[in-house]
Amino acid sequence: MRYFLLLMSLWLLAPAAGATALPPDSTILVINHLPADGLMLKKGWRYHAGDDPAWARSDFDDSAWDTLNPTRPRRELPQALGTGISWLRLRFRLGDSLRRHDLLVNCGERGAVEVYLNGRLVQRQGVINADPAQVVPRGRFPQPGQVPAGGPAEQVLAVRYAPWQSSLLVGIDRTPLLTSVLFNPQVFWEGQGKEKNNSQIYLVLLGFSALLALLHFAFYRYNPAQRANRYFARFALASALASFGAHCMYTLTFDSLGPYLVLAATTNSLASMTGLWSVRALYALFNVRPGRIYTGLWVVYGGVVLMLALAPYLPATIFLWSGLSILFIAEELRLTVRAVRQRRRGAWIIAVGFAGGLLAAIGYVGIHALSVSVLAANLCIVGIFVLRALGISLFLAREFALDAGLLQVKLGEVERLSAQTIAQEQDKQALLAAQNETLEQQVTQRTGELQRSLTELRATQAQLIQKEKMASLGELTAGIAHEIQNPLNFVNNFSEVSAELCQEAQELLATAALPAADKDELTELLRDLEQNQAKITQHGRRAAAIVRGMLEHSRTSPGDRTPTNLNSLADEYLRLAYQGLRAKDKTFNAALRTNFAPGLPDVPAVGADLGRVLLNLFGNAFYAVHQRQQAGEAGYAPTVSLSTERVNGHVAIRVTDNGTGMSPAVQAKIFQPFFTTKPTGEGTGLGLSLSYDIITKGHGGTLSVHSTPGESTEFTITLPV
Structure with a gap:
């Protein structure tokens, strides 16, 4: 869902609604007002196949040319327009209020164009060639043409157009032939600026995903038995790469459409891949063996990737891509609900995270449908990923904490058994002392020297046994303490690294071009995260002190009395x-x-x-x-x-x-x-x-x-x- 706009931008860059041709006695389009988002020029166009520089002149008589609506799909227009160079002309008259201001015109679609205003070249996009296979289509964020203030009452817009065809792509004929929009300059540049600024949210997702990927790859390296960390790290890595690709799509200027299409297909493929790894992580967390359902998801994913690469303009591609996302959500919900019903430990954490992500997705659909706020929509995009990721990450963190607690319980059990063993040994020693006393009464006739020797021998024996017991217990305690100390050092080290990353993030945030409210909120979040890391470091050091005390407690003195x-x-x-x-x-x-x-x-x-x-x-x-x-x-x-x-x-x-x-x-x-x-x-x-x-x-x-x-x-x- 969070990359739905990216795919839509490849399929529908302009409205597909048609417009009837102007009556013969109304060959001039009168424009008295511009809508807030610009005026799509649909009516009044005349076209002719062929190429003649004289057709750019404003005094050329085009009354014999046929009329058409160039915003309709190519396959619904004359075939000659899709096989070579052709010209389209529009006569229009601006109202007095509009003629006093500079305007912008932006023409283009899946092809190359040269735009002439009153015989003067004002815009060029791509490279025109008579062979459609050799045409270089326009890129991303092209420079618009100027419509200067104070122009003549009647003006002529002539467009030299060459269609682009690709032997690899299917469905290009479903796209409009040409879209031409008349803008207020301030509205146009502010719109482009907002589009680029709104893409900054993907950098937040990039940083969050990259950090999760790094942490869970490290967790898997430390504990390979928990394979869910590996799959979740792949999920976070795919999300980080997809976020980076989405940010590039909305900020980079592409000279040609080809690289943009490749980047869009790759970004959407990576976005879909996050669903695969999320499902696989749940299989590992809940000890479910992947079966036909998971295999089927991979098969459908392969089909989606092919459709994204070869048929990005077909409506079926959007439906298949959206359907795959729904299948991922359905499988995640099935696994989570099943785990909750089976009362799996901590499954409710993942359920809460997925429920929050689902609410964010519903909120995004509603906000996008109502066009309420781009910022709110972006926050919903963040919530869709972050809430689901936090659910799984917190579940793994809780499992780690519970395992550590279980280790402490086992340690206490070992100490209890050790104390019980010592007590039994003491009972045996007491019994042995009683037997020795009986023997002493039977050998009272022995000499005092023999009695002293026997007493020293017993003392030496008791001391040796005691030393051996203490040495064994010390080795056991020291071994357990060392095993605890290794993951504890890992926690302390990564806590300090996380604190440094928080400081670096605050420094980057201080220089980022974000709204003040967003920057303050992100700064506050980073401060809270830094305080949490400080608490982890403080208590980690305290635990390290306890482990050192255990090691000291287990140390035996080598000295003699x-x-x-x-x-x-x-x-x-x-x-x-x-x-x-x-x-x-x-x-x-x-x-x-x-x-x-x-x-x-x-x-x-x-x-x-x-x-x-x-x-x-x-x-x-x-x-x-x-x-x-x-x-x-x-x-x-x-x-x-x-x-x-x-x-x-x-x-x-x-x-x-x-x-x-x-x-x-x-x-x-x-x-x-x-x-x-x-x-x-x-x-x-x-x-x-x-x-x-x-x-x-x-x-x-x-x-x-x-x-x-x-x-x-x-x-x-x-x-x-």
Whole structure:
């Protein structure tokens, strides 16, 4: 539908209604008024086959020539007019008001012409030749002839005409022999300017289609399993090429009719091809195997292409082209309605898009029939394509998002199964420990040295098993995180590229010759699109931070346990965390209180891992007191306390703050992966989860929390000596 005007322009460039010849006593056409769109000169013409330069003179007596209406089809006129050079003459008299102004006359059709006004050559189109096969027909946007003001009362318009015939084209004899229109100059040039300006809408379609083609070709390259992306990309590419061809048809000046006909046939063929690829994309989206219907569409499409190339002037070509478009729409509706009835996931999105496109098509037909507004008609043309394309594109985007969500669910299932496996292993270890205890009671007679050796062996065995489990779990988590990171990088990269394209589009729009209202609306749309891209980039980076946290969570420490002075280690990381926060915010201050137990024994631990735990706890404590300080509470003094002590064969480290505290519900989830109370973008929720695993699984200790909402929070680490 959106290229219907292009095909119509090849078939009907002038009205086909006839006009009777003037009576013999009325050989002069009197013109007192010009319609707004110009006056078609139908009556008063006389013709004669042959070629004589004297026939251009205004004083030549043509009373013996026959009369005719040259706007009628060639096949209804004398055969001599279609076989060689002939002359047509018209005597006319302009009213006094018209003679005071310059006018324009534009003559031509499927042939070459020389137009003489009162014996003076005013217009030439094409190349005249006595052999119709050698005639070069007129092109697109020819220069009209001048009818100067102040001319004689009676004037003579003589046209030397040579018809154009092509052995490849069928139906040229259905076109008018000659159309001659008298224009007001301002109306003529404004009409041509509006026609070219209105074609700018095809550049919008070109940019939109090219962007969709690029994106979906890239999506198909990344995920070949979703073949609908390939077919939809071909649909968008065909639409982009057709839009470019339509823009050229309405803006370029063609010296000859041949290239224009080739471009018109190619443009309309590409426009029809969009329907084929749209249907094929729906087959792929809804998992429908193409059958005889789709094959039949290709067969009809081939016939349409032949008709467009060889018989563009036949009415059957227009009906066949329009019928093929109706078949495409019918098949798309059939597939969409079938998918909606089968409750296919997301099928309603495509249905809404096609319904919007159908409403736009109906609106275009109504606007075109009533000739209400060219701008409204162009917007309907945009809506016909854009709404259908957005429906399919949004459906594919939703499928991508749902697949990503399913991947997250599977990841959670893997983590649950991993936790279940670890629990089972722990049960097995507990059972093995019970059996070992029974064996120890049976071998009490062994020496102390043997007992110590056995104890060390068990500890080494438990540590090795734990390392192997953590290594396996880490490899699994790291692999999943890497798989997520690859498409995530793709999303972030193309989001940034799309943002740059939006900026380039805004720069091009700033220099485009568009009406102010259209330019403002397009600028606003591009700004909204740019803001959406910024949101995608922001949340993509946040997701990347989560993936990096997962990779860090899965990393295992290669170091072995060594005797560690916890007083020195804790004091060092307390100062380090405080100075780090101070470096970010110079206004932050907090009181540091330490209470280290003297003579605390060294504890076997991995210093780097334990330091990470302490650094995370101190950072959370400083964050909590900073948040309470920013609330502006009167008399509040932020304080972070650190203490160590020895309790029942264990060493305890306590980190206390008088910050915002936590509710019981938050305390119950605080050690879960990805759980955080911080605003979006300030935390991934993996810090305490990682710390919990390091203390409990890596060092055989405990990590607990006690908090009073709005008052304080205390984390306690216990490690075996």
